[in-house]
Amino acid sequence: MVGIASAHELSQDGHEVTVFERRSTVAEEASFANGALIAPGWTAPWAHDHQRLAWPWSTSGAGLQMSRLPRGGEWSWLWQWRRSSQGPRLSSNHAQVHRWVRYSQERQQAITDQYQLEHDRSHGMLVLLRSEQEAAAAEIPLQQLRDLGLKPKMLSCDEARALEPSLSNETPLHGAVELGGEAVANCREFAVLLRAQAQQLGCRFEFNTIVSRIEPQLNSGVNLTLTHTASHPSGEAPSDTAQRFDAVVICAGVAAAGLLAPLGLKLPLQSVVGHSLSAAVREPMDAPQSAVLDARHGISIARLGQRVRVAGGAEWGRESGPPSKAGLQRLYRALSDWFPGAVRLGGPAGSVQEWRGVQATLPDGMPLMGASRLPGIWLNLGHGQAGWSMACGAARALADRIEGREPDIDLAACSPQRYGL
Numbered sequence: 001m002v003g004i005a006s007a008h009e010l011s012q013d014g015h016e017v018t019v020f021e022r023r024s025t026v027a028e029e030a031s032f033a034n035g036a037l038i039a040p041g042w043t044a045p046w047a048h049d050h051q052r053l054a055w056p057w058s059t060s061g062a063g064l065q066m067s068r069l070p071r072g073g074e075w076s077w078l079w080q081w082r083r084s085s086q087g088p089r090l091s092s093n094h095a096q097v098h099r100w101v102r103y104s105q106e107r108q109q110a111i112t113d114q115y116q117l118e119h120d121r122s123h124g125m126l127v128l129l130r131s132e133q134e135a136a137a138a139e140i141p142l143q144q145l146r147d148l149g150l151k152p153k154m155l156s157c158d159e160a161r162a163l164e165p166s167l168s169n170e171t172p173l174h175g176a177v178e179l180g181g182e183a184v185a186n187c188r189e190f191a192v193l194l195r196a197q198a199q200q201l202g203c204r205f206e207f208n209t210i211v212s213r214i215e216p217q218l219n220s221g222v223n224l225t226l227t228h229t230a231s232h233p234s235g236e237a238p239s240d241t242a243q244r245f246d247a248v249v250i251c252a253g254v255a256a257a258g259l260l261a262p263l264g265l266k267l268p269l270q271s272v273v274g275h276s277l278s279a280a281v282r283e284p285m286d287a288p289q290s291a292v293l294d295a296r297h298g299i300s301i302a303r304l305g306q307r308v309r310v311a312g313g314a315e316w317g318r319e320s321g322p323p324s325k326a327g328l329q330r331l332y333r334a335l336s337d338w339f340p341g342a343v344r345l346g347g348p349a350g351s352v353q354e355w356r357g358v359q360a361t362l363p364d365g366m367p368l369m370g371a372s373r374l375p376g377i378w379l380n381l382g383h384g385q386a387g388w389s390m391a392c393g394a395a396r397a398l399a400d401r402i403e404g405r406e407p408d409i410d411l412a413a414c415s416p417q418r419y420g421l
């Protein structure tokens with residue numbers, strides 16, 4: 001998503017742009033089946049224990065769940081992540097992310113209007129608070145959102161149920177925070193639509209193409225070595241080619257760390273795995289109207305047209321492999337707690353799409369957006385849990401910088417220079 005958004009903004013500014021993507025189409029990795037939340041305010045720390053490290057033997061599911069014990073430098077990454085998730089640092093990071101989400105939402109809306117894009121989206125979101133203690137903990141992020149200019153509302157249990165009438169009565173609900181405005185949008189669908197618009201502007205897409213080497217040139221420009229993975233119609237073996245560009249923008253998610261390490265750019269990126277379930281609505285009366293976020297478990301349930309998407313979890317230390325049973329079970333449990341009749345679960349195999357995705361995460365929770373210290377190499381990556389909410393704004397701000405214009409939003413907190421990159 002971040003790459004497509006960047007390509008679109010740069011094409012709109014009149015640059016000649018080529019996107020190289022190792023997959024056969026767009027949004028096949030982290031942007032494939034994410035939670036779809038874009039509501040300003042959704043990224044607030046609604047539960048106090050979401051910022052904790054959960055050791056491998058812990059089964060609570062809250063916080064950053066470690067799948068194994070850390071090794072070597074991983075301890076230092078986790079220590080930095082923990083430090084930035086506490087006290088004043090947490091508040092200032094949240095304020096920064098929040099500004100980006102708002103800015104990005106405006107840009108996304110403008111793009112949607114400009115091209116009259118039709119994608120699954122909805123308004124309004126509830127943060128569900130199961131107990132008095134959770135409602136008390138929510139007061140801090142609530143006040144922070146008010147200070148940032150939002151108007152979130154604290155609702156009683158009855159008021160929340162009036163907005164989302166299908167919420168199960170069996171699960172205790174103390175109250176909810178209502179976040180207004182555009183709240184849900186389908187990331188993959190938007191990426192597919194935006195790709196078509198970028199193409200109309202002249203942007204070229206080369207799929208099944210791995211960027212395998214990046215070489216900044218002494219006399220300006222950057223050489224890319226490209227490995228083509230689709231077999232040639234003549235049956236010829238795939239081969240490498242090289243192309244030179246004035247500049248490159250790296251939007252390779254977590255793979256960027258391996259790509260840039262040979263250049264001496266050591267990105268402190270870690271993979272944080274999340275899960276999602278998507279299933280067709282069984283009975284619209286039993287499905288969510290828009291979106292809810294279970295504050296205790298950090299799990300969202302969103303309506304995407306004729307489907308429901310449940311997403312959440314943050315696992316560290318299991319970079320590859322199939323979706324985790326425990327991670328999926330937490331999602332099924334949250335769905336049956338809040339909307340037990342919303343989707344048909346017992347249908348033919350494959351009727352529920354179970355997915356795991358990797359969030360490229362930096363220890364301070366902010367992405368890398370801007371010029372690296374190497375000429376011609378720009379970064380737009382590491383947006384962690386909120387990359388969809390930030391993509392359109394991040395792309396606009398980066399394109400402004402490349403153009404030599406001051407962006408409408410301050411990029412300082414996202415600068416690659418904070419890590420010496």
Ligand SMILES: Cc1cc2nc3c(=O)[nH]c(=O)nc-3n(C[C@H](O)[C@H](O)[C@H](O)COP(=O)(O)OP(=O)(O)OC[C@H]3O[C@@H](n4cnc5c(N)ncnc54)[C@H](O)[C@@H]3O)c2cc1C
Pocket residue numbers: 001002003020021022023026027028029030031032033034035036037038209210211212251252253254255256259273274275276311312356357358359360380381382383384385386387388389390
């Ligand atoms: C379960 C889950 C729920 C989430 N929910 C939300 C949410 O509700 N709201 C929100 O805002 N965010 C959410 N996110 C986060 C969001 O999905 C990501 O931050 C965002 O999709 C990242 O986009 P990206 O373009 O940076 O990465 P990706 O979508 O992973 O794109 C990177 C692309 O680079 C390509 N690539 C990598 N290396 C190479 C190479 N060498 N050569 C060629 N191509 C290469 C990959 O194939 C890939 O297509 C969620 C994430 C997960 C996992």
